[in-house]
Amino acid sequence: MGMEELKRRLGQVSDLYAAAGLMSWDQETQMPGEAARVRGLQMATLAGLAHELFTDARTAELLAAAGEGQGETDAAIVRVTRREHDKATRLPTAFVEEATRARNEAHHAWLEARKRSxxxxxxxxxxxxxxxxxxxxxxxxxxxxxxxxxxxxxxxxxxxxxxxxxxxxxxxxxxxxxxxxxxxxxxxxxxxxxxxxxxxxxxxxxxxxxxxxxxxxxxxxxxxxxxxxxxxxxxxxxxxxxxxxxxxxxxxxxxxxxxxxxxxxxxxxxxxxxxxxxxxxxxxxxxxxxxxxxxxxxxxxxxxxxxxxxxxxxxxxxxxxxxxxxxxxxxxxxxxxxxxxxxxxxxxxxxxxxxxxxxxxxxxxxxxxxxxxxxxxxxxxxxxxxxxxxxxxxxxxxxxxxxxxxxxxxxxxxxxxxxxxxxxxxxxxxxxxxxxxxxxxxxxxxxxxxxxxxxxxxxxxxxxxxxxxxxxxxxxxxxxxxxxxxxxxxxxxxxxx
Amino acid sequence: MGMEELKRRLGQVSDLYAAAGLMSWDQETQMPGEAARVRGLQMATLAGLAHELFTDARTAELLAAAGEGQGETDAAIVRVTRREHDKATRLPTAFVEEATRARNEAHHAWLEARKRSxxxxxxxxxxxxxxxxxxxxxxxxxxxxxxxxxxxxxxxxxxxxxxxxxxxxxxxxxxxxxxxxxxxxxxxxxxxxxxxxxxxxxxxxxxxxxxxxxxxxxxxxxxxxxxxxxxxxxxxxxxxxxxxxxxxxxxxxxxxxxxxxxxxxxxxxxxxxxxxxxxxxxxxxxxxxxxxxxxxxxxxxxxxxxxxxxxxxxxxxxxxxxxxxxxxxxxxxxxxxxxxxxxxxxxxxxxxxxxxxxxxxxxxxxxxxxxxxxxxxxxxxxxxxxxxxxxxxxxxxxxxxxxxxxxxxxxxxxxxxxxxxxxxxxxxxxxxxxxxxxxxxxxxxxxxxxxxxxxxxxxxxxxxxxxxxxxxxxxxxxxxxxxxxxxxxxxxxxxxx
Structure with a gap:
């Protein structure tokens, strides 16, 4: 039962990342230029909600309860999820936010720096x-x-x-x-x-x-x-x-x-x-x-x-x-x-x-x-x-x-x-x-x-x-x-x- | 402060619906045919999370605390949101799920019925x-x-x-x-x-x-x-x-x-x-x-x-x-x-x-x-x-x-x-x-x-x-x-x- 809930939750996380991915693909290949600002907000929301859902207390509980997972398929899901969950939860939100802002600034500075060499x-x-x-x-x-x-x-x-x-x-x-x-x-x-x-x-x-x-x-x-x-x-x-x-x-x-x-x-x-x-x-x-x-x-x-x-x-x-x-x-x-x-x-x-x-x-x-x-x-x-x-x-x-x-x-x-x-x-x-x-x-x-x-x-x-x-x-x-x-x-x- | 949180939340709901909308547009105009099954799951996740976020207890609290909203812009946001929140919360999840399933079945039956008249x-x-x-x-x-x-x-x-x-x-x-x-x-x-x-x-x-x-x-x-x-x-x-x-x-x-x-x-x-x-x-x-x-x-x-x-x-x-x-x-x-x-x-x-x-x-x-x-x-x-x-x-x-x-x-x-x-x-x-x-x-x-x-x-x-x-x-x-x-x-x- 817990495994089913875990999989449902992982499915939702995966769907949120898929949506963010589609938004990104669309931005690079289809999107009208003026849409960029709001698209940035939309992608940030999706990534944030995916991260939140993946790292929240309920995911941790479900993972803890899952043990080794039954059968090879589930065992791999538990093993890989635990590994990624562990990494994701080691970075505090404050650090992630600081890094995101700094990377954004660095990226813009780099574009400018490269242009002017x-x-x-x-x-x-x-x-x-x-x-x-x-x-x-x-x-x-x-x-x-x-x-x-x-x-x-x-x-x-x-x-x-x-x-x-x-x-x-x-x-x-x-x-x-x-x-x-x-x-x-x-x-x-x-x-x-x-x-x-x-x-x-x-x-x-x-x-x-x-x-x-x-x-x-x-x-x-x-x-x-x-x-x-x-x-x-x-x-x-x-x-x-x-x-x-x-x-x-x-x-x-x-x-x-x-x-x-x-x-x-x-x-x-x-x-x-x-x-x-x-x-x-x-x-x-x-x-x-x-x-x-x-x-x-x-x-x-x-x-x-x-x-x-x-x-x-x-x-x-x-x-x-x-x-x-x-x-x-x-x-x-x-x-x-x-x-x-x-x-x-x-x-x-x-x-x-x-x-x-x-x-x-x-x-x-x-x-x-x-x-x-x-x-x-x-x-x-x-x-x-x-x-x-x-x-x-x-x-x-x-x-x-x-x-x-x-x-x-x-x-x-x-x-x-x-x-x-x-x-x-x-x-x-x-x-x-x-x-x-x-x-x-x-x-x-x-x-x-x-x-x-x-x-x-x-x-x-x-x-x-x-x-x-x-x-x-x-x-x-x-x-x-x-x-x-x-x-x-x-x-x-x-x-x- | 509460109004800011309400707006942030409404922004997230809007972004989720935008993502679901993009997935739907993509399905009708760009998507490879074999992707349909998983795309259906993805769109259901986004709609479900949007509905959940919009109707959860915190949204209700924020709306209750918002009063009339200050200034015309916020007043309209509060008024329209309250109206839509009110409607959205009147339909129990069990009813929405039953209706979604039944409509899906009805739609497929209709496609078949129309084909054979x-x-x-x-x-x-x-x-x-x-x-x-x-x-x-x-x-x-x-x-x-x-x-x-x-x-x-x-x-x-x-x-x-x-x-x-x-x-x-x-x-x-x-x-x-x-x-x-x-x-x-x-x-x-x-x-x-x-x-x-x-x-x-x-x-x-x-x-x-x-x-x-x-x-x-x-x-x-x-x-x-x-x-x-x-x-x-x-x-x-x-x-x-x-x-x-x-x-x-x-x-x-x-x-x-x-x-x-x-x-x-x-x-x-x-x-x-x-x-x-x-x-x-x-x-x-x-x-x-x-x-x-x-x-x-x-x-x-x-x-x-x-x-x-x-x-x-x-x-x-x-x-x-x-x-x-x-x-x-x-x-x-x-x-x-x-x-x-x-x-x-x-x-x-x-x-x-x-x-x-x-x-x-x-x-x-x-x-x-x-x-x-x-x-x-x-x-x-x-x-x-x-x-x-x-x-x-x-x-x-x-x-x-x-x-x-x-x-x-x-x-x-x-x-x-x-x-x-x-x-x-x-x-x-x-x-x-x-x-x-x-x-x-x-x-x-x-x-x-x-x-x-x-x-x-x-x-x-x-x-x-x-x-x-x-x-x-x-x-x-x-x-x-x-x-x-x-x-x-x-x-x-x-x-x-």
């Missing part, structure tokens, strides 16, 4: 964000390092001390590769990436392939445009992805397939966890492993373009004129050090992340002063990518994360990259999956992912999931091997010892 | 709807007639005994007119109404004119397609109208301008009532007066087509080929008895309403048995419009209302028609308004409506509003005179005594 405007707000992060870590609690408490919110169970050696390994074994690639020079004609491609045709092609290759269908999903692409969902039968159309057409195509990876993960969570906290991906890192797998490991592969080149030629003959699948494959796999994270290729991307991880860790510990951050940023950029930003807008001010209080978030991007290859290699142990991938037929792989990753939702921690699905803990080895093999071949490098 | 399937559910309506009336309370308690939910303060003589007057003075028109025969070539008009062009033209003529702008409103056109809004800066495109192109055009009337009413409510129960139209009837004014009195007028005919010709040359504004004006003002309410013209429409009003009153009183309803329906159709439905799908089963428990709703459509002319005549006392209308320049009229109707929201009752804006109570005279003048001229009838 003026770090000094943002600096006091970043100080405040770091102060809040330290206090939040203390409130949430940790064993080894305050960073762990923050990281745990996005990657349950992960610690800075686990991330550091993995990142160091990745850095040491891919930085030499990057330098050899840069020395080797161009491997294709990259001007094809900005050939004319009608916006509607870009979106339609990306969407059709998202369905044909990856299983995303309009009966349970839809595609819209927004300034920044994202995936959101209000149930496993109501998935929304967005895209952005640019002259650089790969942004729309690969962005769509990236969001498709996120969407198909949510689609695959077992229905019996619907409207409970279990019914979401295990972590940001595991989520990113799915989006990066679709975007990079599959859609930036040779078999993919051997299969989809003719379809592309049909809808974008100007793009494919004079090209063959191999030329296109090489063009969309350009490795090129650049200043902006979101535009980075598979190799340089992780250096953008390592840089941010190292700096936010140093800031949190107080080893690095906020006022010295731009200099530290630029020094790392020079060290890793051989570049120096001409201004802070293209350097330390480029990302939204820190201005929104998201400290401990960045590592999950690279953890996702690593896990994407680790999972794919595990899946390819099945010969039918490996054979399918060679023909860009992903049905067997999708079934494996649903079975080994998606269905579990948050019922497994990322560590449990990784161990169970791949037979080992998180490792950078497969990812490093993948980069060497793929880009060594594209750039004609001899294997190194 | 099988009244017997629906009959027991209609019995149940009438039973619930009688009990609801008893719970809500009334002085003269149970129907009054139901009607009051849609048209505050209106009573059956006030509707009856007005409707009788309307019937007695327009039925002879209708018969003379039918005898006179066609006044134009009506085949132009189904000439080819590309769907996107229909919507674009309707939307552009909604902006140019009536002031609806994309900065605070948007247009979408849905199976059944409607207007909804989530704040006065977030108005949504929908339309439906058919071969019969007036459906999209006049439907859009109809919903524009609803939207501009909500747009005009004074901003200081934002997120309170005052911030909605005074009643369904007053709402309908605005939509019908735009749709019929303005958009079906000669000056309107003199002004917009050239724009129509630009985007739909096949429609306007060989026509002049006068021919188009006459074509869109066809009077033609037909079986279906939503397709009816300005004269016959009200007979569809009178018929329903008379029948639902008789059912509620028990004078008419549900089993005898189809026969009674068909007899009235013959009496008023000279037609007999070939089956119940085109007769008694055509409307959704009774299957959703909406008893006492229909009269508001005709009350709106009557009030539309009464208000327009009052506005035209101002010579600049009258002069504007003759050139299809509605800016002066829109300003008058904002000043005399829109701004008040629910702070005035329909009766107060009508009295204040027109100097008299509701009367059918102006509407009847309007029909005689307009259609007497179109159909070449001599004036009668």
């Amino acid at each position: 003026d770090f000094a405007t943002f600096a006091p707000h970043l100080e405040k964000m770091m102060d809040l992060a330290r206090r939040e870590a203390d409130l949430l609690g940790y064993e080894e390092h305050p960073y762990d408490a923050l990281l745990d919110q996005y990657e349950p169970g992960m610690r800075a001390a686990q991330v550091q050696p993995v990142f160091a390994d990745l850095r040491d074994r891919t930085l030499p590769l990057l330098r050899r690639i840069v020395a080797a020079g161009d491997a294709a004609d990259y001007s094809v990436l900005t050939r004319p491609f009608a916006p509607e045709a870009q979106k339609a092609f990306a969407w059709r392939v998202a369905g044909e290759a990856f299983g995303l269908r309009s009966t349970f999903a839809r595609q819209d445009e927004s300034a920044h692409p994202f995936q959101t969902n209000f149930s496993r039968s109501d998935l929304r992805i967005t895209t952005r159309v640019e002259d650089y057409w790969p942004a729309c195509l690969f962005g769509t397939w990236h969001e498709t990876g996120h969407a198909m993960y949510e689609r695959g969570v077992a229905p019996h966890w619907e409207r409970t906290p279990v019914s979401r991906g295990a972590s940001l890192g595991v989520h990113e492993s799915q989006s990066r797998m679709f975007e990079n490991l599959l859609a930036r592969s040779r078999p993919f373009w051997e299969r989809y080149f003719p379809q592309l030629a049909e809808v974008a003959s100007e793009v494919t004129a004079g090209l063959d699948p191999e030329a296109l494959y090489r063009a969309v796999n350009r490795v090129h050090p650049s200043l902006i994270r979101v535009e980075a290729d598979e190799i340089t991307y992780n250096f953008h992340i390592m840089l941010r991880f190292e700096l936010e860790l140093a800031l949190l510990e107080g080893r690095l002063k906020v006022q010295d951050l731009p200099e530290a940023w630029n020094a790392k950029m020079q060290e890793y990518l051989g570049l120096t930003p001409p201004d802070d807008a293209q350097g330390v001010l480029q990302d939204i994360h820190w201005s929104s209080g998201l400290i401990g978030y960045f590592p999950t991007y690279t953890l996702g990259n690593l896990l994407s290859v680790q999972l794919l290699e595990a899946a390819k142990q099945d010969p039918s999956i490996a054979a399918g991938i060679k023909q860009a037929d992903y049905a067997p792989l999708l079934a494996w992912l649903a079975q080994n990753v998606h269905q579990y939702g948050r019922s497994l921690t990322p560590t449990q999931l990784t161990q169970q699905a791949t037979g080992q803990g998180l490792t950078a080895d497969p990812y490093i091997a993948y980069l060497h093999q793929k880009y060594g071949e594209i750039y004609g490098l001899e294997a190194e010892g | 099988d009244f017997a399937t629906f009959a027991p559910h209609l019995e149940k709807m009438m039973d619930l309506a009688r009990r609801e009336a008893d719970l809500l309370g009334y002085e003269e007639h149970p129907y009054d308690a139901l009607l009051d939910q849609y048209e505050p303060g209106m009573r059956a005994a006030q509707v009856q003589p007005v409707f009788a007057d309307l019937r007695d003075r327009t039925l002879p007119l209708l018969r003379r028109i039918v005898a006179a025969g066609d006044a134009a070539d009506y085949s132009v109404l189904t000439r080819p008009f590309a769907p996107e062009a229909q919507k674009a033209f309707a939307w552009r004119v909604a902006g140019e003529a009536f002031g609806l702008r994309s900065t605070f409103a948007r247009q979408d397609e849905s199976a059944h056109p409607f207007q909804t809004n989530f704040s006065r800066s977030d108005l949504r109208i929908t339309t439906r495109v058919e071969d019969y192109w007036p459906a999209c055009l006049f439907g859009t301008w109809h919903e524009t009337g609803h939207a501009m009413y909500e747009r005009g409510v004074a901003p200081h009532w934002e997120r309170t129960p005052v911030s909605r139209g005074a009643s369904l009837g007053v709402h309908e007066s605005q939509s019908r004014m735009f749709e019929n009195l303005l958009a079906r007028s000669r000056p309107f087509w003199e002004r917009y005919f050239p724009q129509l010709a630009e985007v739909a040359s096949e429609v306007t080929a060989g026509l002049d504004p006068e021919a188009l004006y006459r074509a869109v003002n066809r009077v033609h008895p037909s079986l279906i309410r939503v397709e009816a013209d300005e004269i016959t429409y009200n007979f569809h309403i009178m018929l329903r009003f008379e029948l639902e009153l008789a059912l509620l009183e028990g004078r008419l048995k549900v089993q005898d309803l189809p026969e009674a329906w068909n007899a009235k159709m013959q009496e008023y419009l000279g037609l007999t439905p070939p089956d119940d799908a085109q007769g008694v089963l055509q409307d959704i209302h009774w299957s959703s428990g909406l008893i006492g709703y229909f009269p508001t459509y005709t009350l709106g028609n009557l009030l539309s002319v009464q208000l327009l005549e009052a506005a035209k006392q101002d010579p600049s308004i009258a002069a504007g209308i003759k050139q299809a320049d509605y800016a002066p009229l829109l300003a008058w409506l904002a000043q005399n109707v829109h701004q008040y929201g629910r702070s005035l009752t329909p009766t107060q509003l009508t009295q204040q804006a027109t100097g008299q109570g509701l009367t059918a005279d102006p509407y009847i005179a309007y029909l005689h003048q307009k259609y007497g001229e179109i159909y070449g009838l001599e004036a009668e005594g």
Whole structure:
């Protein structure tokens, strides 16, 4: 009886978050501009009521009375709910309100600072964000390092001390590769990436392939445009992805397939966890492993373009004129050090992340002063990518994360990259999956992912999931091997010892 | 202090209803089909939480402590909230739940019954709807007639005994007119109404004119397609109208301008009532007066087509080929008895309403048995419009209302028609308004409506509003005179005594 009441209550909380999510999606894709002010109030009400309902005394009573939960389904609901309830109740309302206000101010200051490339405007707000992060870590609690408490919110169970050696390994074994690639020079004609491609045709092609290759269908999903692409969902039968159309057409195509990876993960969570906290991906890192797998490991592969080149030629003959699948494959796999994270290729991307991880860790510990951050940023950029930003807008001010209080978030991007290859290699142990991938037929792989990753939702921690699905803990080895093999071949490098 | 808490609470209730409204809009216009089941649960949660918050003990305490409210703005908030709180708390939760379930079942039975044109399937559910309506009336309370308690939910303060003589007057003075028109025969070539008009062009033209003529702008409103056109809004800066495109192109055009009337009413409510129960139209009837004014009195007028005919010709040359504004004006003002309410013209429409009003009153009183309803329906159709439905799908089963428990709703459509002319005549006392209308320049009229109707929201009752804006109570005279003048001229009838 108590379990039924608990589930009813969790359903209500889930419905409130779904409504807030729909309001946010609507704001980014449909809403008339003048509605923004009231929409902000409405979303705050929904988030506040959801938090209140989730953390009130009755929820605590029901959770206490639930014991371990009967049967696997209920046991997971109790376990995950208890974990999230515990975290949610550790932050006093006064702290949450202070943080919300400060983040709002920091976000506006950041928008302004980035526009004028003026770090000094943002600096006091970043100080405040770091102060809040330290206090939040203390409130949430940790064993080894305050960073762990923050990281745990996005990657349950992960610690800075686990991330550091993995990142160091990745850095040491891919930085030499990057330098050899840069020395080797161009491997294709990259001007094809900005050939004319009608916006509607870009979106339609990306969407059709998202369905044909990856299983995303309009009966349970839809595609819209927004300034920044994202995936959101209000149930496993109501998935929304967005895209952005640019002259650089790969942004729309690969962005769509990236969001498709996120969407198909949510689609695959077992229905019996619907409207409970279990019914979401295990972590940001595991989520990113799915989006990066679709975007990079599959859609930036040779078999993919051997299969989809003719379809592309049909809808974008100007793009494919004079090209063959191999030329296109090489063009969309350009490795090129650049200043902006979101535009980075598979190799340089992780250096953008390592840089941010190292700096936010140093800031949190107080080893690095906020006022010295731009200099530290630029020094790392020079060290890793051989570049120096001409201004802070293209350097330390480029990302939204820190201005929104998201400290401990960045590592999950690279953890996702690593896990994407680790999972794919595990899946390819099945010969039918490996054979399918060679023909860009992903049905067997999708079934494996649903079975080994998606269905579990948050019922497994990322560590449990990784161990169970791949037979080992998180490792950078497969990812490093993948980069060497793929880009060594594209750039004609001899294997190194 | 208590007033601030009351307003905060009313804001939360309003936000929950806005979220439920957005979920509903999304369901009708955007949502992937498979999402319907969970969306139903989500909307039920939001409506339930809104009702709970609005009717709980704390709201009652705050209302009791508020007294009359200080200043006009707060006084109206207290007055309207008290009225709605009073009604909301008179229906016990057990009754609301029973009614919700029964209406849901009745709705599904009606869909099935209409599809098979099988009244017997629906009959027991209609019995149940009438039973619930009688009990609801008893719970809500009334002085003269149970129907009054139901009607009051849609048209505050209106009573059956006030509707009856007005409707009788309307019937007695327009039925002879209708018969003379039918005898006179066609006044134009009506085949132009189904000439080819590309769907996107229909919507674009309707939307552009909604902006140019009536002031609806994309900065605070948007247009979408849905199976059944409607207007909804989530704040006065977030108005949504929908339309439906058919071969019969007036459906999209006049439907859009109809919903524009609803939207501009909500747009005009004074901003200081934002997120309170005052911030909605005074009643369904007053709402309908605005939509019908735009749709019929303005958009079906000669000056309107003199002004917009050239724009129509630009985007739909096949429609306007060989026509002049006068021919188009006459074509869109066809009077033609037909079986279906939503397709009816300005004269016959009200007979569809009178018929329903008379029948639902008789059912509620028990004078008419549900089993005898189809026969009674068909007899009235013959009496008023000279037609007999070939089956119940085109007769008694055509409307959704009774299957959703909406008893006492229909009269508001005709009350709106009557009030539309009464208000327009009052506005035209101002010579600049009258002069504007003759050139299809509605800016002066829109300003008058904002000043005399829109701004008040629910702070005035329909009766107060009508009295204040027109100097008299509701009367059918102006509407009847309007029909005689307009259609007497179109159909070449001599004036009668």
